[in-house]
């Protein structure tokens with residue numbers, strides 16, 4: 194049986210054939226135009242330039258090589274223990290450095306300082322101001338390696354990786370922009386590093402709380418504050434600022450109560466009252482207890498619904514009120530997992546903190562809150578237990 198095409202089907206078929214021929218012709222022409230353009234305007238043979246460049250480096254092999262960007266070919270070498278990136282212009286064949294492709298060096302440097310401050314404590318950033326920089330350029334980011342800076346007794350390699358999103362306004366080449374990335378952050382603590390917790394008791398102090406928070410912040414450190422309920426009530430902003438700055442607040446009872454020598458009812462009252470104030474200010478509940486005087490018994494451990502946080506390094510800062518006593522004590526006794534006891538109320542404690550945080554950093558320690566220490570050590574703080582350190 195024969196099938197006969199209807200009129201409308203013939204029209205449709207003709208139209209289809211016409212469209213196919215048109216598309217085919219278009220691409221054929223387009224390709225020819227491209228070829229013509231190349232022959233006319235670009236007299237350079239970029240692949241030959243790249244080959245020559247590599248041959249001139251003789252026995253060196255590039256660590257990284259990319260032809261993915263619109264304007265440049267990237268070649269990165271390790272030469273005399275520093276990374277050198279060569280950016281070869283695809284149109285001119287010219288070879289330049291990364292800095293040659295930065296169009297506003299002042300703004301770029303400001304951005305660099307801003308990002309360094311996210312990653313490193315203030316004194317490291319200061320030391321890097323006049324350091325030598327070398328660049329490892331990639332498609333989506335550049336890593337800056339620093340050398341020739343002087344920080345006494347410190348030999349860690351310092352570097353900063355910057356995603357091009359952060360500096361796209363200053364780049365003279367077109368980078369590959371990634372939608373999601375994270376800047377390097379000094380508060381992202383590292384499980385492989387030595388870690389200690391610093392704790393401040395008996396606050397908040399209207400005078401020293403803001404100073405201590407600022408010192409912690411600029412040193413990329415956190416701490417735990419075991420606050421007294423009635424003092425929380427007298428400086429609510431201290432509580433809120435401590436809470437909002439990534440630091441931790443635990444209970445030190447309402448009136449600095451000795452929980453070992455007081456009745457169960459009195460202890461309960463004191464803890465509930467403290468939590469109520471804390472909850473009113475932060476909307477959160479207290480998760481840790483530091484018994485005043487470090488004094489407690491088995492009944493307390495059974496009755497109180499919070500882990501007890503003690504310490505293994507007592508600076509006796511309240512007794513000596515002496516900066517060098519505090520710092521020397523910590524330097525001589527600190528080890529991985531230590532919980533250090535200090536108090537929020539004394540000028541000398543705050544000054545000792547200013548001094549000891551850089552020392553701890555330079556000696557490979559990160560300083561965190563008690564809960565962060567537990568989490569970095571894969572430990573769970575349990576109700577009914579008391580902790581003196583967290584190894």
Ligand SMILES: [Zn+2]
Nearest residue numbers: 394395485486
């Ligand atoms: Zn106390």
